[in-house]
Amino acid sequence: MRCCSLVALMLALMVAGCARTRDDRTVVRFWVMGYEGEVVAKLLPEFERQHPDIHVDLQIVPWLSAHEKLLTAFAGESLPDVSPIGNTWIPEFAALGALEPLDDEIAATPGFEQADFFPGVWDTGVIDGRAYAVPWYVETRLPFYRRDMLAKAGVKTLPASWDEWRVAMREVKRVAGQGNYSILLPLNEFEPLLSLAIQQPEPLLRDGGRYGNFRSAGFRQSLGFYKEMFDRQWAPVVTNNQISNVWDEFGKGFYSFYISGPWNIAKFKERLPASQQADWMTMPLPGPEGPGASLANGTSFVVFKDSPNKDAAWQLIAWLSSPAVQAEFHALTGDLPPRRSPWLTPALANDPYAKAFREQLERAVSTPKVPEWERIATEMRLVGEQVANGRLTVHQAAEELDRRADRILEKRRWMLDHAAKPGGTP
Amino acid sequence: MRSSHSLAGWLFAAPALTVIVVFFGLPVLAALALSLTDFDIYALADINNLRFVGVDNYIGLLQNPMFWKSLGNTVYFVVVGVPLSVALSLGAALLLHSRLGRFKGFFRTAFFAPVVTTVVAVAVIWRYLFHTKYGLVNWGLSWIGIDPVDWLGDPTWAMPTIILFAVWKNFGYNMIVFLAGLQSIPEDLYEAARIDGASRWAQFRHVTLPQLGPVLLLVGILTMAGYFQLFAEPYVMTQGGPLESTKSVLYLMYEEGFKWWNLGNASAVAFLLFVLMTVVTSGLLWFARKRGVE
Secondary structure: OHHHHHHHHHHHHHHHHHHHHHHHOOOOEEEEEEEHHHHHHHHHHHHHHHHOEEEEEEEEHHHHHHHHHHHHHHHOOOOOOOOEEEEEEEEOOOHOOOOOOOOOHHHHHHOOOOOOOOOHHHOOOOOOOEOOEEEEEEEEOHHHHHHEEEHHHHHHHOOOOOHHHHHHHHHHHHHOOOOOOOOOOOOOOHHHHHHHHHHOOOOOEEEEOOOOOOHHHHHHHHHHHHHHHHOOOOOOOOOOHHHHOOHHHHHOOOOOOEEOOOOHHHHHHOOOOOHHHHHHEEEOEEEOOEOOOEEEEEEEEEOOOOOHHHHHHHHHHHHOOOHHHHHHHHHEEEEEEOOHHHOHHHHHHHOOHHHHHHHHHHHHHHHOEEEEEEEHHHHHHHHHHHHHHHOOOOOHHHHHHHHHHHOOOOOHHHHHHHHOOOOOOO | HHHHHHHHHHHHHHHHHHHHHHHHHHHHOOOOHHEEEOOOOOHHHHHHHEOOOOOOHHHHHHHHHHHHHHHHHHHHHHHHHHHHHHHEEEEEEHHHHHOOOOOHHHHHHHHHHHHOOOHHHHHHHHHHHOOOOHHHHHHHHHHOOOOOOOOOHHHHHHHHHHHHHHHHHHHHHHHHHHHHHHHOOOOHHHHHHHOOOHHHHHOOOOOOOHHHHHHHHHHHHHHHHHHHOOOHHHHOOOOOOOOOOOOOOOOHHHHHHHHHHOOHHHHHHHHHHHHHHHHHHHHHHHHHHOOOOO
């Protein structure tokens, strides 16, 4: 009897299997990292309703293992059709020859306005003049600040330049009380220093990404400002490991400026007590001479070269990039849209915390587009940590960084000189 | 006759040997070959981008201050951590073995408990314990008038804290091994020593230690091999910081290989560590053999 039911079950499964294979919709394999994967699952039924001939096979990948998983999938020729990947990974996968240029699709899609995207954010996906990626959501870094502390310190207008910021930090430090500081620049993150460095006109790498350019006057000025904040004890010499709860310490006044990204808007709303909710705000990142640039991080859709369903994959990208869907996605996640039109919807236009991000995104700048960039940024963090600890002078640090960057870029120089590889050396 | 015997022996050993060759020998050889190349993501894209670099990876490492720094950190961890861990395990085992001990079952479990916990989970608790402002440790120290110490943020204190954590986490395992060793020492040896008028200390030195010799050697080698492979503790507690004072050789290898995908370089690091561990372990064995312990 049991045997019979087993057979029946297998038959049922086979029928179900056949039923699925008889489904002649194009299957788009779609990998999404992290929480956004769970959210996009709610949007996909609507896409499939509008595109009856496409079925999206969504797989959610944890962020921590995503990079490794994509590289392994590349080596094993089992990449999905389309995936949103970290903006800083695009040069790497382009160098691998794993990405399909999207220029033709972009030009051929009516209503897909490239000019609507923030230029710096769009630029992260453009390598050697070809667009390999379409931004999905963006993040940039800017200061969260304590309004009440600034008022207490007598800072009337928000600092827009480094000089004004210096005054504000000095005054905040004066009133912050024993053991407290003005700003938190966690030494285990490269983003704070990189955000300051990217505001300079000189590029961080020179000769088409062949050598480091950290000896430039601009970078040394940024590093000098970074060092000054530690030297004058405006910033504590700590990593995030030593601060058990960044939101709580911000509320307690351990620091009054904190350079971080948009996800912390929701966190501060959640973590700070109701009595302090009126005391914090976001502001554009001050630049050397006035409002400055910042990073253009986030994720962008790419289509992988081996995909057999590039058309369907592109339709998915175009649909998820449409302003209406972007606005809905923002409502579900709080992630910031990479194009201007969704920002006109009331949810974003009336959000006081998002305003600074909107302004900052117009000035977002892409980091150097070489596959080795993340490693160089990490070396920059390590050298920056030594500077903050007073182990290196700005001049020594700049030379050391150039030395390290040049060593890391050795293979790239060899690659460019030989140009042996078809499929896109950036 | 002899040859058929040895053939039978080889046949019996064959399954195990095959497994060892296929799953250990070959990968090691492949890694050695890899360490002579500059395998990276460019080579992953197109194998023509792979360069045979000979011993350049090794020379580069030996010239890299970061390698020496992480090697120094690892040696520091081994030199301080291993004796501390072995001494603590032995001490705990002696206390638990003592006839005067009370609640032995409880303490045996309590001392062994850290071994079965997860490093990541426990590290979170330790990070709170050693927090500069709110940590229990600094709070306790303030009672005896010691200023707060930035345990995990100060380059001089970070490694001692990691050592303390690792020793606390691991000593229970060796303790159990020692306990088994202690229980196998015949009681009549102690009886004879007592009749000869030996003090407790003399009994420990001339009966317990020599009898424990082989166990000590085993524990020493295992602990050292384990401690040379320091990785998880700094990875979860400090990420190698502050100022790279807790970055170990294995951590360097992890970053080279799995973070930056320089598999050639990472293999070279792994081989240097392998050579170092082989030399040190052989040295320990040689020393033990000279002392007549085996």
